[in-house]
Amino acid sequence: MADEKKAKKAPKLADAATVSIDPATRQMVAHAQKLGIETVFDRAENMKQCNIGVQGTCCKNCAMGPCRLPLPKNGIEGEDERKGICGATANTIAARNFVRMIAGGAAAHSDHGRAVAEVFLSAARKEGDYQIKDIPKLMATAPHLGVETQVEVDGEMQDRDVYEIALEVGEAALKEWGKDEGELLYLKRAPKPLYDKWTKEGVKPRNIDREIVEIMHRTHMGVDQDYKNLMKQGTRAALADGWGGAMLATDLQDIMFGTPSPLESEANLGVMKEDHVNVIVHGHEPVLSEMIVAASQSPEMIALAQKHGAKGIQLGGICCTANEMLQRHGVPPAGTFLQQELAIITGACDAMVVDVQCVFQSLANVAKCFHTHLITTHPIAKMEQKNVIHIEFDEHHAMEDAKKILTMAIENFKNRGSEVMIPNYKATQIAGFSVESIQYHLGGTFRGTYYTLNDNIINGRIRGVAGVVGCNNVRSKMNNAHIEVVKELIKNDVLVLTTGCNAIACAMEGLLAPESAAAFCGPGLAEVCETVGIPPVLHMGSCVDNSRILLAATEVVNAGGLGKDICDWPVAGSAPEWMSEKAIAIGQYVVSSGIYTIFGGTLPTSGAPVFHDHLCKDMEKIYGGMWDVEPDPLKHAHKMIAHIDKKRKELGIDKARERVLMDMEARQAIDA
Ligand code: NFS
Numbered sequence: 027m028a029d030e031k032k033a034k035k036a037p038k039l040a041d042a043a044t045v046s047i048d049p050a051t052r053q054m055v056a057h058a059q060k061l062g063i064e065t066v067f068d069r070a071e072n073m074k075q076c077n078i079g080v081q082g083t084c085c086k087n088c089a090m091g092p093c094r095l096p097l098p099k100n101g102i103e104g105e106d107e108r109k110g111i112c113g114a115t116a117n118t119i120a121a122r123n124f125v126r127m128i129a130g131g132a133a134a135h136s137d138h139g140r141a142v143a144e145v146f147l148s149a150a151r152k153e154g155d156y157q158i159k160d161i162p163k164l165m166a167t168a169p170h171l172g173v174e175t176q177v178e179v180d181g182e183m184q185d186r187d188v189y190e191i192a193l194e195v196g197e198a199a200l201k202e203w204g205k206d207e208g209e210l211l212y213l214k215r216a217p218k219p220l221y222d223k224w225t226k227e228g229v230k231p232r233n234i235d236r237e238i239v240e241i242m243h244r245t246h247m248g249v250d251q252d253y254k255n256l257m258k259q260g261t262r263a264a265l266a267d268g269w270g271g272a273m274l275a276t277d278l279q280d281i282m283f284g285t286p287s288p289l290e291s292e293a294n295l296g297v298m299k300e301d302h303v304n305v306i307v308h309g310h311e312p313v314l315s316e317m318i319v320a321a322s323q324s325p326e327m328i329a330l331a332q333k334h335g336a337k338g339i340q341l342g343g344i345c346c347t348a349n350e351m352l353q354r355h356g357v358p359p360a361g362t363f364l365q366q367e368l369a370i371i372t373g374a375c376d377a378m379v380v381d382v383q384c385v386f387q388s389l390a391n392v393a394k395c396f397h398t399h400l401i402t403t404h405p406i407a408k409m410e411q412k413n414v415i416h417i418e419f420d421e422h423h424a425m426e427d428a429k430k431i432l433t434m435a436i437e438n439f440k441n442r443g444s445e446v447m448i449p450n451y452k453a454t455q456i457a458g459f460s461v462e463s464i465q466y467h468l469g470g471t472f473r474g475t476y477y478t479l480n481d482n483i484i485n486g487r488i489r490g491v492a493g494v495v496g497c498n499n500v501r502s503k504m505n506n507a508h509i510e511v512v513k514e515l516i517k518n519d520v521l522v523l524t525t526g527c528n529a530i531a532c533a534m535e536g537l538l539a540p541e542s543a544a545a546f547c548g549p550g551l552a553e554v555c556e557t558v559g560i561p562p563v564l565h566m567g568s569c570v571d572n573s574r575i576l577l578a579a580t581e582v583v584n585a586g587g588l589g590k591d592i593c594d595w596p597v598a599g600s601a602p603e604w605m606s607e608k609a610i611a612i613g614q615y616v617v618s619s620g621i622y623t624i625f626g627g628t629l630p631t632s633g634a635p636v637f638h639d640h641l642c643k644d645m646e647k648i649y650g651g652m653w654d655v656e657p658d659p660l661k662h663a664h665k666m667i668a669h670i671d672k673k674r675k676e677l678g679i680d681k682a683r684e685r686v687l688m689d690m691e692a693r694q695a696i697d698a
């Protein structure tokens with residue numbers, strides 16, 4: 027009897043048939059359940075979300091609490107009298123939590139940037155295995171960091187030595203994290219009216235680290251208790267991310283590893299190969315993955331793989347490392363954030379190598395059921411489980427480390443069990459659209475400009491542009507919102523720029539193939555895509571590469587004809603399935619750069635309606651951009667389209683679109 031009482035209830039299982047719109051994921055979740063291996067989808071069934079946390083109104087910033095302030099069932103009548111033990115209001119608590127999420131996100135992106143800057147410096151000093159590859163990008167970046175690219179010799183200007191420039195660029199970049207005076211240098215890359223707004227509001231970041239630390243101070247028990255003032259600091263730290271840490275990460279990575287330009291690849295778990303050594307690289311900093319790519323292409327490693335009975339080495343990526351390896355080398359993503367466990371459950375993953383961010387600790391438990399080596403590589407990201415191997419990756423002997431890791435994977439090939447199941451699903455994609463390559467593609471001229479893009483927006487063939495980005499979240503059907511939102515946008519002639527796990531989701535659904543223009547687009551966008559030869563959804567990289575979207579938005583302003591600031595032209599942002607603190611940091615820097623930004627799922631502000639309105643209404647008056655939230659994908663897309671149409675009207679280009687559509691109808695009638 028006692029034993030019976032003690033016997034635990036069996037955990038619930040997810041319904042494999044409905045976890046995702048992706049067939050590979052459904053197949054693998056069912057397979058995992060058959061093998062008795064638990065995945066994130068099953069755990070979500072057994073872990074109920076806390077309703078107060080979802081509302082953003084739980085405070086545990088001191089040991090008198092936690093204090094919980096849920097919205098009363100019938101809403102709030104009259105004055106909101108909810109308060110914590112110290113008297114903190116729901117607005118204060120939600121705002122403190124929100125800006126702490128910004129701090130977490132900005133810290134993650136920016137610490138990634140700092141690590142890249144440190145490796146960059148060692149490359150500039152010719153110390154390690156990394157080089158300065160993209161000299162034009164170095165030359166273009168240097169002036170933004172106050173570094174001269176030319177020097178006067180005998181009255182004539184001459185180019186300076188590349189490595190000398192790189193050294194100064196690296197030093198100037200690193201200073202951005204902790205300089206003791208001034209403001210972030212990249213802020214001046216924004217359109218002047220935006221820069222002036224930041225000045226007027228007093229939100230220009232001084233240095234990256236300081237803004238994050240100040241959030242931790244202000245949100246300590248009993249400091250800043252005014253949600254508007256808290257959000258000013260939230261904005262400052264978010265801008266330090268978007269126009270600081272993340273943008274520096276992108277620029278320095280491009281200089282070291284090459285600026286992406288379009289290339290063809292594939293996506294989804296089906297990129298793994300049964301007769302190859304499969305190495306999955308998961309995480310975020312390309313410093314690691316660049317070396318693994320290089321090592322995997324070395325004749326020595328390929329020969330070793332063949333000696334061990336494999337045909338070769340197949341790399342695959344998960345999360346933003348996938349996007350980094352894809353955009354520069356065409357290495358195919360094996361999946362998004364929610365597919366990380368599934369890559370191991372194929373039974374064909376000989377090693378999974380991880381660095382930082384978005385890595386499930388459950389990978390260790392899953393790896394235990396297979397032969398897979400799970401290898402952590404970063405000093406700040408280890409796992410407690412005993413089966414995890416830690417090989418610390420160091421830029422000074424990066425190639426050696428990469429070869430060591432690959433050798434372990436190769437030697438593990440023979441240990442695969444009988445349970446190998448690689449789902450037979452993958453799609454073709456074109457990825458790697460940087461600001462520079464879009465300029466080239468859409469410009470169509472020798473020098474390239476954004477004028478052609480602007481022209482097509484003005485004449486109405488392209489209704490507007492949307493950045494659709496961000497994570498998967500197990501609380502909704504995987505990829506469903508991503509794909510519905512993107513499809514609805516392109517159907518309505520909105521060109522989509524994508525990064526992060528949305529980019530991988532779009533690739534898996536074939537939206538990044540040029541053929542998707544004819545299949546899914548409205549007539550205007552289809553015409554432009556077919557003429558220029560681009561897909562209607564442009565893969566712009568990883569999440570730190572959202573900085574590319576900021577700069578592309580700025581290029582549009584600079585090309586002319588669409589207003590003087592980012593908030594003037596028809597552009598919107600979206601994260602349909604967000605989950606990470608990084609998404610909140612990105613959301614806030616996009617909003618305070620003037621862009622209407624809508625999230626799917628829920629926002630942790632719903633329990634504090636006044637604070638919520640500050641984000642969704644007041645922000646527009648201050649920065650021209652604002653937050654919004656809408657879980658229904660179709661409504662979500664149409665809110666973005668409504669914003670785009672509002673901006674077209676304000677610019678006086680709403681009629682042009684009607685004319686274009688009428689012309690098209692006439693032409694189609696003749697064709698028919
Ligand atoms: Ni972005 Fe990249 Fe994916 Fe979300 Fe995680 S991988 S940094 S945080 S889950 S998009």
Ligand code: SF4
Pocket residue numbers: 085086087088089090091092093110111112113114119247248
């Ligand atoms: Fe409660 Fe105030 Fe302490 Fe937060 S800081 S836990 S609201 S007493």
